[in-house]
Amino acid sequence: MGLDPPLCRGMVSAMRGSFWGLVWVALACAPPVTRGDPATPTTPALPWESQPAVVPEVESPLTAFVGGTLMTGLGSEIVDGVLLFQDGRIEALGPRQVVSIPPGARVVDVGGRYVTPGLIDAHSHMGVYPLPEVAAHADGNEATRPVTANVRAADGFWPQDPALSHALAAGVTSVLVLPGSANLIGGQGVSLKLLPGRSVADMKFPGAPLTLKMACGENPKRVYGERHTAPSTRMGNVAGYREAFQSALEYGAKFSEWQAKHQSWQKKASAGGKEEAEPAPSMPTRDFGLETLLGALQGRVLVQIHCYRADEMLGMLALAQDFGLKVRVFHHAVEAYKIRDVLAARGVGVATWADWWGFKLEAYDTVRENLALLTESGVRAVLHSDSPALVQRLNQEAAKSLSAGRRAGIMLDRHVALAWITSNAAWALGVDNQTGSLEPGKMADLVVWSGDPLSVYSHVDSVYVDGQHVYERALGGGRPSDFELGQGLELRVGAPATRSPTEVKP
Amino acid sequence: MKRREALFGLGAHTAALALPGLLLPSQARAEGGARAWLGATIWTGDGQVIEDGLLISVGDRISVVSKAGPVPGGAEVIDARGAIITPGWVATETALGLIEVELEATTVDARPRRGLDAIRAAFSAADGYNQLSTLIGVARREGVTSAVSSPEGGLVSGTSAWVDLVERFPEPALVRENVALHASLLETAENSRPGLLSELRDALESARLYARSPQSYDQGQTRELSLSVLDLQRLSQVLGGALPLVVRVARGVDILRLFKLAESYQLRLILSGAEEGWSVANQIAAARVPVILDPMRNLPMSFASLQARRDNAVILGAAGVPLIFSGFDAYSAHNLRQLAGNAVASGLSRAAATRALAFEAARAFGQGADYGLLAAGRVANLCIWNGDPFELGTWAIEVVIRGRSASTRSRQTELFERYRDLGQVPRGRAGLPPSVRER
Numbered sequence: 042m043g044l045d046p047p048l049c050r051g052m053v054s055a056m057r058g059s060f061w062g063l064v065w066v067a068l069a070c071a072p073p074v075t076r077g078d079p080a081t082p083t084t085p086a087l088p089w090e091s092q093p094a095v096v097p098e099v100e101s102p103l104t105a106f107v108g109g110t111l112m113t114g115l116g117s118e119i120v121d122g123v124l125l126f127q128d129g130r131i132e133a134l135g136p137r138q139v140v141s142i143p144p145g146a147r148v149v150d151v152g153g154r155y156v157t158p159g160l161i162d163a164h165s166h167m168g169v170y171p172l173p174e175v176a177a178h179a180d181g182n183e184a185t186r187p188v189t190a191n192v193r194a195a196d197g198f199w200p201q202d203p204a205l206s207h208a209l210a211a212g213v214t215s216v217l218v219l220p221g222s223a224n225l226i227g228g229q230g231v232s233l234k235l236l237p238g239r240s241v242a243d244m245k246f247p248g249a250p251l252t253l254k255m256a257c258g259e260n261p262k263r264v265y266g267e268r269h270t271a272p273s274t275r276m277g278n279v280a281g282y283r284e285a286f287q288s289a290l291e292y293g294a295k296f297s298e299w300q301a302k303h304q305s306w307q308k309k310a311s312a313g314g315k316e317e318a319e320p321a322p323s324m325p326t327r328d329f330g331l332e333t334l335l336g337a338l339q340g341r342v343l344v345q346i347h348c349y350r351a352d353e354m355l356g357m358l359a360l361a362q363d364f365g366l367k368v369r370v371f372h373h374a375v376e377a378y379k380i381r382d383v384l385a386a387r388g389v390g391v392a393t394w395a396d397w398w399g400f401k402l403e404a405y406d407t408v409r410e411n412l413a414l415l416t417e418s419g420v421r422a423v424l425h426s427d428s429p430a431l432v433q434r435l436n437q438e439a440a441k442s443l444s445a446g447r448r449a450g451i452m453l454d455r456h457v458a459l460a461w462i463t464s465n466a467a468w469a470l471g472v473d474n475q476t477g478s479l480e481p482g483k484m485a486d487l488v489v490w491s492g493d494p495l496s497v498y499s500h501v502d503s504v505y506v507d508g509q510h511v512y513e514r515a516l517g518g519g520r521p522s523d524f525e526l527g528q529g530l531e532l533r534v535g536a537p538a539t540r541s542p543t544e545v546k547p
Numbered sequence: 548m549k550r551r552e553a554l555f556g557l558g559a560h561t562a563a564l565a566l567p568g569l570l571l572p573s574q575a576r577a578e579g580g581a582r583a584w585l586g587a588t589i590w591t592g593d594g595q596v597i598e599d600g601l602l603i604s605v606g607d608r609i610s611v612v613s614k615a616g617p618v619p620g621g622a623e624v625i626d627a628r629g630a631i632i633t634p635g636w637v638a639t640e641t642a643l644g645l646i647e648v649e650l651e652a653t654t655v656d657a658r659p660r661r662g663l664d665a666i667r668a669a670f671s672a673a674d675g676y677n678q679l680s681t682l683i684g685v686a687r688r689e690g691v692t693s694a695v696s697s698p699e700g701g702l703v704s705g706t707s708a709w710v711d712l713v714e715r716f717p718e719p720a721l722v723r724e725n726v727a728l729h730a731s732l733l734e735t736a737e738n739s740r741p742g743l744l745s746e747l748r749d750a751l752e753s754a755r756l757y758a759r760s761p762q763s764y765d766q767g768q769t770r771e772l773s774l775s776v777l778d779l780q781r782l783s784q785v786l787g788g789a790l791p792l793v794v795r796v797a798r799g800v801d802i803l804r805l806f807k808l809a810e811s812y813q814l815r816l817i818l819s820g821a822e823e824g825w826s827v828a829n830q831i832a833a834a835r836v837p838v839i840l841d842p843m844r845n846l847p848m849s850f851a852s853l854q855a856r857r858d859n860a861v862i863l864g865a866a867g868v869p870l871i872f873s874g875f876d877a878y879s880a881h882n883l884r885q886l887a888g889n890a891v892a893s894g895l896s897r898a899a900a901t902r903a904l905a906f907e908a909a910r911a912f913g914q915g916a917d918y919g920l921l922a923a924g925r926v927a928n929l930c931i932w933n934g935d936p937f938e939l940g941t942w943a944i945e946v947v948i949r950g951r952s953a954s955t956r957s958r959q960t961e962l963f964e965r966y967r968d969l970g971q972v973p974r975g976r977a978g979l980p981p982s983v984r985e986r
Contacts, residue, residue: 399647409959409963448942524847
């Protein structure tokens with residue numbers, strides 16, 4: 042009578058508070074015990090243990106991009122290439138002489154143009170701070186307590202944010218939407234594909250790991266300090282993280298204990314075969330916030346920390362070491378260049394801007410060479426937006442960072458700049474095995490550019506997500522959100538069309 | 548590109564070459580000495596381009612801008628082949644020099660800290676401008692050589708000052724104070740559009756009454772006016788258009804309403820923001836009003852800018868409206884050239900985009916005789932680029948302010964250099980590197 046764990050999870054939450062219900066669920070959720078093998082009872086599953094997510098199949102026509110420069114996002118390019126994709130996945134790519142175009146393929150002439158992986162923004166508040174910026178739209182900070190690990194960006198996400206279609210029109214195909222930085226622990230982020238949908242569920246990146254947003258420094262201490270509650274100092278900030286993770290450890294221990302008790306109960310029950318078996322030990326009450334934090338401690342939930350200053354990042358790494366926490370990426374991290382040796386050694390990524398600085402004291406020590414220095418030292422570097430305006434120009438911001446490095450003598454290859462907004466960003470979300478590069482087997486998240494993507498003059502001509510053709514500049518741009526309809530004047534997403542439709546029938 | 552890097556990568560301004568038919572440079576780049584850039588493509592600033600040009604500065608002024616020709620004896624000759632020379636950019640609607648760390652109130656001089664009256668006409672940016680602000684070096688490094696340093700906040704924010712981004716202190720940075728009065732009709736939590744407009748009308752009416760006879764006012768023979776005498780004096784200067792009034796406004800319909808007000812008081816308007824300006828482009832053109840805008844603003848950020856679109860500048864430009872580009876943020880003043888590049892990508896002519904970075908600002912703020920154009924007699928504020936300045940992969944080889952080579956270093960450069968080699972960074976008991984120990 043074992044049920045699959047995701048269903049169990051739903052049941053547990055539905056039956057919370059009912060002792061017998063919990064027992065029933067615990068029994069039902071226990072994997073089936075093989076009859077006749079009483080010596081090895083199976084451990085009951087913990088509520089957060091689930092099957093690996095299955096990425097559903099999608100259908101898309103067999104398509105061939107022919108003739109363009111394919112920039113793979115992994116440091117290389119193929120000039121005059123062919124890229125084949127079907128049913129949402131890249132099938133093959135290579136020089137024109139090497140990859141033959143199968144009969145029946147839809148052929149798109151990309152000659153003279155560039156193809157890149159879909160861009161990825163590793164730090165977005167689209168949907169949780171949607172446009173227009175009004176009070177009713179402020180759904181990104183549950184700033185009522187400094188630790189709200191129990192909230193999820195997905196639950197505040199509005200799929201009609203007008204910014205979404207603009208980002209898609211700028212070649213962005215995946216985003217990590219995070220809660221804001223008012224709280225020490227802001228809650229779960231959500232990785233999305235920028236496919237239009239009626240709810241966040243339609244947009245979720247299939248198989249993406251959970252993420253946790255945390256914040257250091259000025260924001261939490263300002264928000265709560267102004268209310269004369271903790272934290273009001275950086276000391277209070279760190280005390281808050283420590284308390285939270287200690288609670289999570291204890292929560293995990295409670296469940297391990299229950300698991301052990303349950304195991305021995307099961308052993309007894311199956312050995313004795315008594316009619317009046319004693320009731321199974323009841324599962325501890327679930328706490329979804331602690332569960333998320335425990336997930337972070339166990340490495341299941343990727344930790345994304347908003348942190349500007351070098352000394353604070355080192356402090357967070359020390360705390361992480363104390364608790365066995367793995368930091369995935371420091372966000373904003375304008376001083377990351379000061380500690381790039383440590384970040385490289387610890388395998389911690391950095392997501393930052395090209396040139397944002399100075400608006401608060403912890404952002405005072407920005408250098409324009411930050412991304413270049415990090416890359417040179419082997420840190421996984423990501424260029425993020427944190428802004429509905431900037432997400433439309435990730436390519437330009439990457440070009441600026443590349444240029445800043447070169448001006449200072451750090452002569453990085455141009456492909457590095459593309460990696461900042463594709464493959465490295467995919468790694469930040471934990472989806473680099475799925476997207477972020479042009480490789481056979483990867484999702485067909487693709488952008489066709491009118492020219493070199495690092496040029497200010499280049500436009501996004503076409504965007505494909507999961508092999509589906511979702512944006513074409515020549516056809517008048519993208520799909521406005523419901524909000525934008527009927528506002529009285531013509532609205533357009535994207536640049537004015539200057540070229541004819543590009544599809545060529547074979 | 549490679550060729551240019553080879554030519555200019557190491558500070559080409561020091562490489563004076565002996566060219567046939569030319570006199571060699573004098574030994575000194577003496578202050579006030581003549582400097583001649585030879586062979587560059589010169590974007591004069593009004594949209595003209597001179598290939599293989601010659602630009603000579605003497606002292607703080609430009610003396611020659613022409614096709615390449617003979618250079619007078621004694622001038623330092625700079626081989627600028629492959630480079631592009633433009634006027635230094637002008638940042639407008641920026642708190643540059645008035646703001647250091649935005650969230651630290653004590654470092655912000657762009658607005659009063661207490662007593663937030665809506666009308667602060669007498670508030671003057673010149674009183675707060677700090678030429679040693681670390682923001683200035685960051686902007687100068689990207690070719691910004693002048694700014695209209697502007698107050699912000701309130702209904703009437705105060706007056707702006709025209710400054711050169713000089714690096715030396717106490718060389719005066721201020722060129723002219725009170726170049727324009729700044730106001731905002733953007734929706735706020737405190738007041739609605741009719742509320743703002745009636746308050747502005749009342750202020751202008753008071754100023755008119757005051758201006759009719761300051762003497763009667765001084766003798767107490769005027770009805771009581773709620774504004775201070777300094778506010779009244781300053782406001783009275785915008786009546787009739789002696790002093791331009793810069794107004795932040797977003798909606799098309801609000802722009803038309805503002806024009807009505809401007810007509811009654813004969814204001815000389817400069818629109819700022821104007822996210823929906825495109826929808827009334829012909830009316831703005833007919834009123835001969837320049838517009839300060841960010842051509843990258845294409846999102847419905849508020850209900851006042853639901854119709855924002857990325858070709859706003861293109862449509863306004865096509866209607867003949869003089870455009871001035873601004874990022875409206877002191878920390879991103881360095882990105883002016885990126886704004887121009889994006890405007891060109893959206894369809895604006897390169898000439899109009901170039902004018903939007905200096906020429907039109909100089910004209911709108913009354914400095915057209917001295918700034919914004921590379922021409923004989925103008926102030927020698929210019930920038931020499933290693934390629935197309937609107938592109939993202941180019942940079943300034945040299946920035947010249949008042950005829951002198953200005954530093955392209957900033958506080959950020961020093962931080963970069965300090966951390967270039969982490970082996971030289973102290974780490975407590977783990978060890979001090981030699982360079983620190985020796986001090």
